[in-house]
Amino acid sequence: MSDRSVTVIGLGPMGQAMIRTFLGAGVEVTVWNRSLEKADAMVELGATRAATVAEALDANELIVVSLTDYAAMFDVLGPVPDRLAGKVFANLSSDSPANTRDAGAWVRARGGAFLAGGVMAQSDGLANPESYVFFAGPPTVFEKHRDLLQVLGAPEYLGDDEGLAQLYYQAVLAIFNPLLLGFEQALAMIERSGETIERFLPYAQRSMGQLDGVYTGFAAAAQAGGWGDAANLRMMAAGARHVIETGEAVGVDTALAETVHGYWQQAIAASERRGHPVPTFALMRGDQP
Template sequence: MSTQRTPVTVIGLGQMGAALAGAFLDAGHPTTVFNRSPEKAGPLVARGARHAATVAEAAAAGELVVVCVLDYPAVRALLQPVAAELRGRVLVNLTSGSPEQARAEAEWAAGHGIGYLDGGIMTTPPGVGDSANMILYAGDAGLLAAHRPTLAVLGDPVDLGADAGLASLYDAGLLGLMWSVFGGWLHATALTGADGVPAKEFTALAVRWLRTVSWFMTTYAEQIDAGEYPGDDATIDVQVASIGHLLHAGEARGVDGRLPQLHLALMEQAVAAGHGGDSYARIIEAFRE
């Protein structure tokens, strides 16, 4: 069965690269691997991977060449010398970086006749191979369509369009959202935990609450795109009063209030500008400034 599947190469065998190669192997794809420290290839070779001794050998082995290394300069250092071997192949760069770096890499690839997709892996290594997790892709839509069945073994392939920088841009934005959610949850868990509520018990309700929050986000997204922020659900004025209760509860329990104080500062800025009757979505203008 494996001979009927697309041959792939994975360059870079850190925790994430090894997880990518393992997912390809589990799905029956002939998989060639390369890493600067060759000993990292051992466990994958034991599972059926082929170890390439050089980057050139690795580049020539796969119809689809996936690279996942430390950063974009490392990508270029590895691939610049083997551009000839990559010509006519599809390079999938799953290395983390900036949108500007991704666009430059796409331009370099195009100049050498190399198909290019830039990607963002929206999970940790243990989540690779689970279709519930997203892998973001940006670049030539035809390339993604042609290789979707192969790339789908890593996670759900999400097409962000032709601009190669969008996967990195979305990745940065989504990670920022994650850290903000983690921060709010940890603050709330510390607050409720001060009165003896177990984190697991509070989190069960927090996860349910986030479903409602996601509905607010969908509503506010329409307002942001329209540039209009009607306060027909809850105004900033009302939320300024509400966050005061949070701050008082935290102070009484010795919980650090810097995070809600930041939110309050953003709200007060909007109120001072005459927007207290608008929805919370208006706060986006503070970030834009």
């Protein structure tokens, strides 16, 4: 065990990327995975294989966990509750804020310390300069291990409440997931219409460049209740209908476009009921109809 050593539990694409990144930075890494054979490639790179979870925990103070979800953490650590004392668990797996807070309490009840994290990078993009990692948990624990953790990407520390790391991570994904599907929907429309994806791509990329300003405007509008007067809502609903018609005409799946259109229809209906504009943000926030 040294100041520059860590245990990584979980050898999915993200866990493996973390191990490569740690090793590349000269950090000693001990690894454990449920399917033991996945460790072979990591051992070839210089990692040390732990034969059991207990051995993996005993190897280092800092234990980075990268599993599918927090239920997997309980499956892995549940059988060795007496080995958690004195360890610091940095769980960088995705889950809900509530499950994360429960996991933090569970670890602390067994004498361990707990940090939650959310990696804002694809597994093959940890080294990209724009990559970063949300962290939350006790500030003294975070500060003590900051040097090692920041090897994985610039840390964005959000405070003591470990649920915040998941909240911010899931909020960014709430943008990113529909964005990816919307992009694929657009590509399908282009391709099915006999155009090439290659020709369309620069226009999609150009629209991304405008998003900074759009976010700033929509964030300010949200703080004031949401964007859109009655005319805006009607214009957006009509535009969203045109996306559906364009896709339908060439046989593209329009379920996503229908969902999007449905929000503006709902907003128009709510506005008519209430006698004043009800922006889509109010629907998202769950304001009473």
